[in-house]
Amino acid sequence: MSFDPDWLDLRAPADDAARDPWLLASARACLLGSPDALALDLGAGTGATVRAVAASGVRWRLLDHDPELLARAAERVPGAETVVADLARLDCVDLSDVRLVTASALLDLAGAAWLDALADRLAAAGTALYAALSYDGRLDWTPAHPGDAAVALAFNRHQHGDKGLGGPALGPDAARYLAAALARRGYRVRLGLSPWRLAPGPLLDALLDGIAGAATEAGADTSAWRQARAATTFGSVGHLDIFALPGFASAQSKTTSVSSP
Ligand SMILES: C[S@@+](CC[C@H](N)C(=O)[O-])C[C@H]1O[C@@H](n2cnc3c(N)ncnc32)[C@H](O)[C@@H]1O
Incomplete structure (x- = not known):
């Protein structure tokens, strides 16, 4: 799947x-x-996670299947190693010496088999994970519109399409699925809410167009909704972040939520 x-x-x-x-x-x-x-960023795009983590003295390896995005990342993150590779072949990703695997806006593209394989690979290597900004299915708009629930339902159905990472994507369920998979493998997992809070502007407009397009493909009639949404004064899109550390093995490993919206 390619991203602009x-x-x-x-x-x-x-x-x-x-x-x-x-x-x-x-x-x-x-x-x-x-x-x-050494930190490995999966689905690195143009290097947003590296810029957000902003840790000095760290060696970054940025992996993506899109060479054009990685070329931009190399300009923006001087010194980072870039690797063009297809994450569908997770077994080919080298985790030796990697202290932290990172990702953002990636998990919701993946299916259960891929997320299980990622949990297996992380646990086998004893590697920590920071995976931010996985869409969690929650959409909120002000003012409310009678079509909001139907559009959200259709959009979330659309999120389950196959994106080439381990079968039909888990979409809004992916982050919690991976959190549970890691907890079962002895990880101490923390989840945090990371919703977008959007005022009117280009991002809100593009997002509403994208949601209307996807919901239409999933069978909803979105024309009246999209027209009414031109008057949106506030939008919230739910995401989840995960931080998971290995080495707290226990049959009763816990998944804890540490923050609220
Ligand atoms: C939503 S973008 C997020 C990019 C970046 N992490 C960010 O937060 O800006 C998802 C990224 O995953 C990459 N990606 C999707 N499927 C992939 C695959 N099968 N193998 C490698 N990278 C993939 C895309 O090229 C894209 O850069």
């Missing part, structure tokens, strides 16, 4: 404002604790 770099740039400020600050700080601390640590 302009879309990634448009969403970047909202992503940065949304990231759970405590989990972001945990990711940074995980890297700063060991000199010359």
